Amino acid sequence: xxxxxxxxxxxxxxxxxxxxxxxxxxxxxxxxxxxxxxxxxxxxxxxxxxxxxxxxxxxxxxxxxxxxxxxxxxxxxxxxxxxxxxxxxxxxxxxxxxxxxxxxxxxxxxxxxxxxxxxxxxxxxxxxxxxxxxxxxxxxxxxxxxxxxxxxxxxxxxxxxxxxxxxxxxxxxxxxxxxxxxxxxxxxxxxxxxxxxxxxxxxxxxxxxxxxxxxxxxxxxxxxxxxxxxxxxxxxxxxxxxxxxxxxxxxxxxxxxxxxxxxxxxxxxxxxxxxxxxxxxxxxxxxxxxxxxxxxxxxxxxxxxxxxxxxxxxxxxxxxxxxxxxxxxxxxxxxxxxxxxxxxxxxxxxxxxxxxxxxxxxxxxxxxxxxxxxxxxxxxxxxxxxxx
Numbered sequence: 001x002x003x004x005x006x007x008x009x010x011x012x013x014x015x016x017x018x019x020x021x022x023x024x025x026x027x028x029x030x031x032x033x034x035x036x037x038x039x040x041x042x043x044x045x046x047x048x049x050x051x052x053x054x055x056x057x058x059x060x061x062x063x064x065x066x067x068x069x070x071x072x073x074x075x076x077x078x079x080x081x082x083x084x085x086x087x088x089x090x091x092x093x094x095x096x097x098x099x100x101x102x103x104x105x106x107x108x109x110x111x112x113x114x115x116x117x118x119x120x121x122x123x124x125x126x127x128x129x130x131x132x133x134x135x136x137x138x139x140x141x142x143x144x145x146x147x148x149x150x151x152x153x154x155x156x157x158x159x160x161x162x163x164x165x166x167x168x169x170x171x172x173x174x175x176x177x178x179x180x181x182x183x184x185x186x187x188x189x190x191x192x193x194x195x196x197x198x199x200x201x202x203x204x205x206x207x208x209x210x211x212x213x214x215x216x217x218x219x220x221x222x223x224x225x226x227x228x229x230x231x232x233x234x235x236x237x238x239x240x241x242x243x244x245x246x247x248x249x250x251x252x253x254x255x256x257x258x259x260x261x262x263x264x265x266x267x268x269x270x271x272x273x274x275x276x277x278x279x280x281x282x283x284x285x286x287x288x289x290x291x292x293x294x295x296x297x298x299x300x301x302x303x304x305x306x307x308x309x310x311x312x313x314x315x316x317x318x319x320x321x322x323x324x325x326x327x328x329x330x331x332x333x334x335x336x337x338x339x340x341x342x343x344x345x346x347x348x349x350x351x352x353x354x355x356x357x358x359x360x361x362x363x364x365x366x367x368x369x370x371x372x373x374x375x376x377x378x379x380x381x382x383x384x385x386x387x388x
Contacts, residue, residue, distance in 0.1 A: 026050025
């Protein structure tokens with residue numbers, strides 16, 4: 001099968017772009033309060049629950065993390081598959097670290113210090129930098145919620161911690177996949193039950209790695225299913241129709257869950273519902289990931305075209321930089337507004353101007369960081385590795 005030879009799954013580019021776009025739309029909406037409308041139909045429920053799509057990016061990461069191992073398992077006659085963990089982690093390091101470190105150091109020197117965002121608090125400054133260097137900043141309230149370095153990057157911290165978790169359990173996933181996935185489910189559900197029954201404030205637990213263990217388990221399981229599905233010869237038309245219906249059904253179910261989540265009356269209930277519905281959200285995302293590559297050609301083209309591949313290539317840097325950019329635009333009052341709080345006043349054309357500027361500058365910054373920092377750094381790392 002041609003897809004098996006290429007190993008890439010182009011349709012996942014479109015899903016990644018969709019997930020990150022909705023999350024960034026949510027963050028921009030938090031600053032602009034511009035109500036999204038299509039004619040007279042309001043998409044308020046979609047943008048108001050936009051943070052939930054972060055779960056999709058975590059599940060997609062788990063799926064891609066497990067996929068090489070799952071492919072090895074179904075392609076190996078007898079015995080266990082070889083685990084190409086070294087090359088996988090090297091690819092992740094060369095892609096993630098240079099741009100990530102550049103972004104938060106650029107924010108530190110160009111925004112945090114000039115605008116006095118640490119207010120002379122030296123110990124906090126050192127703690128914030130140290131925890132961001134080590135991807136541990138989501139363990140502490142002041143470096144997770146209150147950091148001036150950009151709060152959205154906690155997702156990357158969870159994903160990097162997930163890489164470390166995978167390194168620890170990779171052997172168990174290879175030898176005893178059913179037991180390992182069952183244990184991940186049990187720990188994830190058990191921790192979440194303790195949070196919901198024993199805590200009143202979920203801020204510091206809702207987005208910790210342990211609270212995503214069942215999401216990782218579903219992602220690992222989805223990779224195993226996909227590895228077996230892709231071994232088939234060219235899928236038949238009935239199979240593609242079934243996959244397309246599964247995609248549409250997963251999307252409709254996801255929309256219903258998002259509408260339910262958007263009706264949460266307060267912040268504590270919102271976070272509690274997010275934890276309660278997290279497995280259901282994960283199943284919907286898994287349905288999208290599993291069905292998209294086998295769907296009918298128009299849907300596959302919509303998700304897997306060159307534009308989507310390009311946007312997916314800059315999506316990580318877009319995600320890491322967008323929230324800092326949009327918050328700083330408000331800090332420097334750009335674009336100019338008549339009222340002091342133009343979002344609360346519903347001021348136009350400020351709301352529309354700000355929204356378009358936020359999307360545009362974030363995308364421009366992502367492209368620049370990708371092609372001026374990430375890719376040159378990756379080539380340099382490759383050369384240094386080759387010398388050794």
